[in-house]
Amino acid sequence: MQRIIIAFFTSLGVLLGGVLVGSLASAFTQQSPIKLMFKLAKDIKLWAIATAIGGTFSNLRVLEGGFMEGKISLVAKQLLVLISAFLGAQLAIWLITILTGGK
Incomplete structure (x- = not known):
């Protein structure tokens, strides 16, 4: 759970900070x-999401290993972290849209 929260706020912060x-x-x-x-x-x-999950290659290896070795719980955890990072980036884009008066 801790890693999911960290991924969410990391992608949120990377996107908000980078844009500002x-x-x-x-x-x-x-x-x-x-x-x-x-x-x-x-x-x-995309870079905010990749940064939040800790780099793309290591996580892809974990996903590959999880699929090949049948460790479904490991794959599910990685997917939750990825979804959390995506949601953090989406929230940042939504906040930017709201704060700047919409598109």
Whole structure:
């Protein structure tokens, strides 16, 4: 349960932090900060999820080993962590959308 919560908040923080700090570039590039925030949120989402689960290759090996060795509980735990990271990233995108006035 602890790893699921950590994955959720890590992906949430990576996405929110990346978008907020990345939108500062709009001051130098003469772009709209809100448009840049939406673009960055879409671009960073996958990286936030990968960061939250601790890298892609180690988790894919665990999933592969779980399937090959018949350890369904291990596969289920990894899938829950992945879903939790995805939900954290989705919440961050939702918060950005709400705070910037929607699309």
